[in-house]
Amino acid sequence: MLGFLINDEEQREMEYLIKRELEELLMDMEDYRIDQIVKNSMKERYQTVFNLYRRIASKEECIKYMPRRTGNQ
Template sequence: MLGMMFNEMECKEFGYVLRKELDEMLFDLSDKRLDQNMRESISKRYQTIFQMYARVAPPKELSKYVRDKRHSGER
């Protein structure tokens, strides 16, 4: 396990970067032109980034990025 220490400002910036990445991946997943393999790859990466974001985000903010299993591309 790797540990990192952030001050409050760095933690907010880290959350901002992760939110932007999550938004971009949600946008990509809504693109119907992507094939299933690409969607699965993005979905797996989304889960990893979401777990990172969950460590710094308040629950109310986190709920905006929870994906429904029906739309997650996972089986």
């Protein structure tokens, strides 16, 4: 297991960067022009980034970015 120490300002910056990445992935996953194979890779990346976000954000903030369940999951 790895760990590192960050101050409050660095935590806020990490939250901002991760939120932007999550929003970008969500927007791209809804784009009909993107192939399903690519979307599957994006879903895996979203899950990884979301798990990282869960470590630094509050529960209320995490709920906003929780992956949505679809009929085939």
